[in-house]
Amino acid sequence: MELPRLRGDCLVSRGMELPELLAQGRFLLRDSRPCTTGETIWELEPADPLQLDFPTLRALFELSRPLSTEPRYSAALGVVRCWWGKGRVTLFWNGKIRIQGHLDREEALRIAASVYRLAWGAFPCGVCGGPSLRCASGECGACVEGWEEAEEGKEPLPSLLEGGREEASRALRRLARGGR
């Protein structure tokens, strides 16, 4: 399988691991317990707000079914709302995620990590400025340095994007046609 070789400073090459980002203070975790509900609401957000690409985000969530269920979208508000396992998830245009559903910290972080791995394709790449899905699929002109055959067990891309490359390309083609 031939895969694009990307610049080292492209978001896809840099990777995005939530525990690391939290430890570095690049993402913040907050919890709140609204009066008398008895449940904790978990919120994670980037320390510096981002601008997620909404059409890409929507396409990714559509692809992710049935991992995410009952997704709802509002382009006007820049919001995706869905169930992810036991968690009621709201993902905002600025990268903030809100998780509700009687979950402890570990469960909430696990869900957040899954959602972010999916949504990562809609995060803006610091090099080309476009959604990183375009970089990963090789359609970004700025970040692709060349193409190379992937070696078994030495794939250059993070697991989700490499596995979903073809689906991602299909999603981009559908987006270009204006469909879902």
Next chain:
Amino acid sequence: MDVERVRSDFPILRKGLIYLDSAASSLTPEPVLSKMLEFYREYRANVERGVHRLSVRATEEFEAARREVAGLIGASPEEIVFTKNTTEALNLVAAGREWGRGENVVTTLLEHHSNLLPWRRPGVEVRVVRPDREGRLDPGEFERAVDDRTGVVALTHLSNVLGTLSPVEEVAEIASEHGAWLVVDGAQSVPHREVDVRRLGCTFLAFSGHKMLGPTGVGVLYGRREELGRLSPLCPGGGTVREVTSGGHEFLEPPARLEGGTPPIAEAVGLGEAVRYLKSVGLESIRRHEEALTRRMLEELWELEGLEVYGTPPEEERGGIVSFNVEGMDPHEVASLLDTSAGVLVRSGHHCAMPLHLELLGRPQGSVRASLYLYNTAEEVERFLEAVGEIARSLR
């Protein structure tokens, strides 16, 4: 009323947020902030005790604030007790009253927890009057509930969830016929409309500074002079006594006997300035302004598919409070969406009125509450409506 002029006095509004949570706590204008800073910078000293110039000035300003507050509600300064907040003011009455055997308290399902829990006292029966589905209270229900063993009728003036007004004057007559005290929670009415304690006929009226442009940490208990004198101090100590011997003491007259220890001086002075500010804008102007915005908000929300709006319909008079739920959505989630995606700040949850949510609205998860004040604009209401409409159409 010149809303833009008013808005220029509120520094937080420069952040571009739409603040629709004034029923929880209002914003504070520059003149109030300046007045509090003036206390700390120019005459910071204790009140009522010292003879030096700073103490004298601080006492003058503190008592001037008391006169401002008294004037706002048609009371005498001696009838105004500074407390921490509305909750403490209500507890001052409940704990300070000498309860007779077998007495009862009549209250309503509309009450904030702070006008319900203080009345739950050993040996005191609490009777709860239920409103109709839209939150209207029928004076006839009070006639049936109040009897000669009723010590207190405790009633909100304006519901903090539904915005509905209570028939306080009619209930005052009923309470008076049976010799009961009428204790009114004015936390949501005094900041927003003209309130006159003589016209209302209440025995006590409680409200908070932080909901009426003042600082946190100061509230007010108005009490008719005679009944105020019958309350035992909640916090006996410094400043409450005329004479103390090793074996006894004699309390001062109210309000001093009910303001134990150093009072919230800067806060009271700030509240006095907030009252001056409200008077300068005009409470009747504020009421009309809020009424127009509330009607617009209600008319649109009432028609929106997927929304459940609580309280009386748009054509009936109510305060600037609108509570609702979006079908299939948790109220906290809706509030979070409004904040992050539209910059609209609203309240979500039970608003300290769980019995109302559980037993009248049948919504154990609570509700979303938007509340208005003098600094809100028609454009802000439109942006709020657009965002709620989008949530109801696309996300539920």
